[in-house]
Amino acid sequence: MELTETQKKRLRSRAHTLNPVVLVGQHGLKPTVLEEITSALDYHQLIKVKLSVGDRDLRDEMVEQIIQYSQALLIQRVGNVAVLYRRNTDRPDVLKEPVL
Template identity: 90%
Template sequence: MELLETQKKRLRSRAHTLNPVVLIGQHGLKPTVLEEITSALDYHQLIKIKLSVGDRELRDEMIEQIIQYSQSQLIQRVGNVAVLYRPNPDRPDIFKEPI
């Protein structure tokens, strides 16, 4: 599912007040961290992840691995923080909820 720019803009505004749900530190991406991200996306649909590791290239690689594993979409990346979105058909649509 490809999101329109207006949808991404709305998700960015929603994510502004969110706190990071998952923190990735010096130990990097482990299977348990990836599972936690997947379960957080199942429940919240829109999450922030903070990556406190290495340089920009390493963070970009990790974000790409997370996106591929969780089958989510990158909404925004600012510094060490990435915002991911994945709709859950079993939960109410996030676009229909008031901000």
């Protein structure tokens, strides 16, 4: 699924007030962390993940692994925080909900 720039902008604005749902620490990506990210995406559709690990290259690699495993889209990455989106057809779409 590909999003337009307008849709990405709307998701970035919605994510601005969110707190990170999953924190990846010094032990890195374990299968349980990847499952937690997947279940958080199933429920929330739009989440923040905080990566408190090593250098930029390692964070980029971890974000890529998360995206491949969860089949999510990277909306934005600022420093240690990545914003991910994956549509869940069983729940109301966060793209279509009015912004409060």
